[in-house]
Amino acid sequence: MTAESQQPGQEGAIRPATARHTGRMALRGCLVACGLLALSACADPKPTDPEALAEYEEAHDPYESLNRKMYGLTTTVDKYTTRPVAKAYVWAVPRPVRQAFGNMIQTMNEPVVFFNDVGAGKPRRAGDSFARWVINMTAGLGGFIDVAKYAGFPHHDNDAGLTLATWGISSGPYLFLPMMGPSSLRDGIGYGLDQGLSPWNYVPRGYGLVTFNWAYNMLGIINGRADHLNDLDQLQRDALDPYATIRSAYQQQRKALADSIKNDHRATVPAWYN
Amino acid sequence: MTIRLHRRNILGLVAACVFSLAASSTAFAAGTSADFVRTLAGRLVSIINSNASPGQAKSEVNPLLQQAIDFDNIAKFCLGRYWNVATPDQRTEYLGLFHQALTNAIMDKLGSYRGVRVKVTGTETLQQGAEGVSFILSRPQQPDAQMQLIVRKDGDSYKVVDLIGEGVSLRLTQSKDYNSFIARNGGKVENLIRAMKNQVAHHDDPAN
Numbered sequence: 365m366t367a368e369s370q371q372p373g374q375e376g377a378i379r380p381a382t383a384r385h386t387g388r389m390a391l392r393g394c395l396v397a398c399g400l401l402a403l404s405a406c407a408d409p410k411p412t413d414p415e416a417l418a419e420y421e422e423a424h425d426p427y428e429s430l431n432r433k434m435y436g437l438t439t440t441v442d443k444y445t446t447r448p449v450a451k452a453y454v455w456a457v458p459r460p461v462r463q464a465f466g467n468m469i470q471t472m473n474e475p476v477v478f479f480n481d482v483g484a485g486k487p488r489r490a491g492d493s494f495a496r497w498v499i500n501m502t503a504g505l506g507g508f509i510d511v512a513k514y515a516g517f518p519h520h521d522n523d524a525g526l527t528l529a530t531w532g533i534s535s536g537p538y539l540f541l542p543m544m545g546p547s548s549l550r551d552g553i554g555y556g557l558d559q560g561l562s563p564w565n566y567v568p569r570g571y572g573l574v575t576f577n578w579a580y581n582m583l584g585i586i587n588g589r590a591d592h593l594n595d596l597d598q599l600q601r602d603a604l605d606p607y608a609t610i611r612s613a614y615q616q617q618r619k620a621l622a623d624s625i626k627n628d629h630r631a632t633v634p635a636w637y638n
Numbered sequence: 639m640t641i642r643l644h645r646r647n648i649l650g651l652v653a654a655c656v657f658s659l660a661a662s663s664t665a666f667a668a669g670t671s672a673d674f675v676r677t678l679a680g681r682l683v684s685i686i687n688s689n690a691s692p693g694q695a696k697s698e699v700n701p702l703l704q705q706a707i708d709f710d711n712i713a714k715f716c717l718g719r720y721w722n723v724a725t726p727d728q729r730t731e732y733l734g735l736f737h738q739a740l741t742n743a744i745m746d747k748l749g750s751y752r753g754v755r756v757k758v759t760g761t762e763t764l765q766q767g768a769e770g771v772s773f774i775l776s777r778p779q780q781p782d783a784q785m786q787l788i789v790r791k792d793g794d795s796y797k798v799v800d801l802i803g804e805g806v807s808l809r810l811t812q813s814k815d816y817n818s819f820i821a822r823n824g825g826k827v828e829n830l831i832r833a834m835k836n837q838v839a840h841h842d843d844p845a846n
Contacts (some may be wrong), residue, residue: 415719419817450763463779505793519781593749604833612811620805 424538424548425611431540435607438542439600442589450589464508469584471500471507472564479561480522484530488630492517513594521621524561525554527549529622538611546614671769671789673794674762676704680758685701686751696745703744708790708797709737715799716813717827720820724827732827735834742841752771753778769792 407426411417413469445518446571454462481490496512496519513519529535529551536549549553559565563581567573603609653706671720685698710737714721724732755776762770770789788800801808816830824827 416821419821423814454793459779547757598743598746600839602739602835603815604819604830605815605822609815613806616806616810619806624805 389589394568421496423608424535424615426537427539431538434540434542435610438540438545439606441543446589446591450586452592454587454590454593462590465583465587466591467500467504467510468507469580469587470510471497471504472580473562474500474562475563476524476558477520477522480524480558483524483527484522486625486628487632489520489522489625491632492520493522501619515525522599522625523551524557525551525618526622526625528554529583530625535615535618538615540607540611546610548615548618551618615624662723670761671771671796672758673784674775674789675771675787676756676758678798679758683754683756686748686754692749695748700741701750703741706798707740708792708799709733711790711797711799712740712812714735715809716816717830718783718813718817718828720825720830728827728831729832732836735831735838738838739834739841742838751777764788770802791838810820 406430411420457465471511474493478490478497481487481493495515496517499512499515500507500510503509510519525548533550535551539547539549539552539554541547544555564577569607599606601607648721677800681702682699685695688695690698698821710733713733716736717724719733756773757776758773760772762772764770768790770786770788772786775785777783784801785804786802787798788802789796790799799809819833820827820830823833
């Protein structure tokens with residue numbers, strides 16, 4: 365008996381593929397709803413003092429207590445794992461090679477930037493990121509050399525969180541994600557969407573590709589951490605409340621990035637074309 | 639920890655203000671805000687890219703910081719609502735400590751900016767008589783950084799009141815740091831002053 369010939373609601377029936385998909389979606393929806401409910405139970409009480417309340421509202425951080433725990437956990441794990449590995453990486457790998465790895469990681473992410481540029485309704489930016497990908501994957505030897513920058517296509521940031529921002533969706537509460545760092549409800553969802561937008565996740569799985577994916581992701585983490593070794597060390601040393609400093613910097617930067625995308629009204633075709 | 643602040647974080651900004659906050663021991667000539675920033679950047683870059691030892695470079699930069707930055711204005715902003723509840727003695731002590739802390743933060747980053755280039759790209763008029771001077775900071779083997787110095791007229795010249803790098807305001811971020819610290823430590827300015835004293839002493843301790 366095929367799945368399609370089964371009647372929905374039959375005991376032990378194998379439901380059609382669409383029904384199974386709908387079921388999974390419903391299950392995920394329930395899990396997300398439960399997660400949000402659990403998160404809402406962790407919300408800190410609002411202060412009563414008007415000035416403190418204004419600061420509380422401005423920070424968009426109703427789960428501060430939980431976020432600070434995640435921050436503490438992340439910095440502790442970082443101290444004994446990622447940071448030493450990143451320091452060893454900096455010691456062992458010359459800067460030009462690290463730069464080449466950084467270029468490759470950036471180029472590999474260019475399709476995600478492209479799809480988000482399209483989603484944000486910015487064809488000129490999408491053209492730039494597409495050109496970057498093509499140029500760097502070919503003339504740039506698989507992305508290791510950022511030739512596109514010299515050809516007039518410098519890198520620009522974009523991700524699904526920013527695309528959602530350009531659609532007018534607010535950031536929602538600030539979140540500090542374990543081992544990932546500062547984020548928000550919108551940007552966290554955006555991160556999930558970006559995984560779906562990355563074509564590398566749709567390449568048929570073979571042993572070599574799995575190895576490549578692991579190497580790519582691990583290299584991305586270590587290379588990214590190495591880029592910020594001195595800055596994060598200084599932040600830990602100089603900030604009296606590093607958590608609040610990171611939160612403020614992150615929120616300001618995300619807003620500025622979203623604004624820069626919204627305000628990018630460059631013509632779709634280059635000036636020489638007209 | 640993958641701190642997703644993309645290419646730079648706030649301490650990069652602290653470091654970057656090095657480029658904007660120094661000048662030579664001579665007074666800045668009268669001119670536009672863009673001229674002021676060009677002069678500042680030019681003098682600082684020449685010190686950083688010279689063969690002077692780190693100690694000598696710092697001794698040259700330090701007096702210039704005092705001339706180019708409106709420390710008191712920034713310090714007052716950073717204390718936020720707690721400025722009004724601080725006693726006169728606390729304010730005085732806080733201003734002195736802030737001065738040292740910011741200077742230390744800038745000095746610590748001097749060496750990492752060898753080979754830097756600064757290109758002023760435009761100016762804009764902001765609220766309350768402030769002007770924003772945009773510039774691009776280029777370092778060898780690093781991505782260019784879009785920065786903006788916020789300056790205010792001070793007599794014939796200007797003084798720096800903020801630095802914005804990749805959309806992040808230095809003084810706003812510092813303000814969040816201090817205000818959060820005070821709020822989490824009994825709401826008392828004296829606790830901030832104590833922590834800043836420790837911070838400055840820790841920095842000055844050669845063992846560190």
